[in-house]
Amino acid sequence: MMNFSIIFEGSAYRNAGKILMTLLMTTMLFACATAEQKRASHAQQEAYKVAIARGINAHVYEMSCQAVLPVAEEILIKRGYTTQVYDQEGLIVEMQWKEDAQAARSRFIAQGMALGEQRCNLQIVAEKETAGQRTAQRSDEIEMELISRIQPEMAKNIKAQAKAMSDQVYEQSLQQQTQQTHEGPAVREVNDQPDTEILPEQL
DSSP states (O other): OHHHHHHHHHHHHHHHHHHHHHHHHHHHHHHHHHHHHHHHHHHHHHHHHHHHHHHHHHOOBSSOHHHHHHHHHHHHHHTTOOEEEEETTTTEEEEOOEEEETTEEEEEEEEEEEEETTEEEEEEEEEEEETTEEEEEEOHHHHHHHHHHHOHHHHHHHHHHHHHHHHHHHHHHHHHHHHHHHHHHHHHHHHHSOOOSSOGGGO
């Protein structure tokens, strides 16, 4: 009975060890897959932003800038900004500074560029000032809202193309990481081999 008990306990320990090793390997593989997915997801998000910006920057309204500017002004007014300059000839709408928080304020400037009687490219620049430091950059968010208001189907196309491109980047990122993971151990195995081919008498 004593021998049977010892054998049983040893077998139980070995089985428990196998289970723990399986769980450890599963956890490691899951963590690796999760890390790869996070990196791929980050690349996907960045690619989507870039594609959206490119689509917006290249967009041309099939109408005059004089017809586009009032819509841009309306969007900015609804966001709490007040018009300071509205120049139809110069194709520019400049909003007043608005206090956003302590020592911070912002405003928007919309500038149109006529490409023909019924073709217009329009940029909306967001200016921000914090503690005396001023920055300026195009507002993809408001420009997309403007496109959605005037040409909703075109806005959908820009988003669809951006999503397709970002999805492709996601898949490519996963494939590259998987390939690197599989190739890595093979390289290490070759490098880890001892230098046994050079014999002392050959030196």
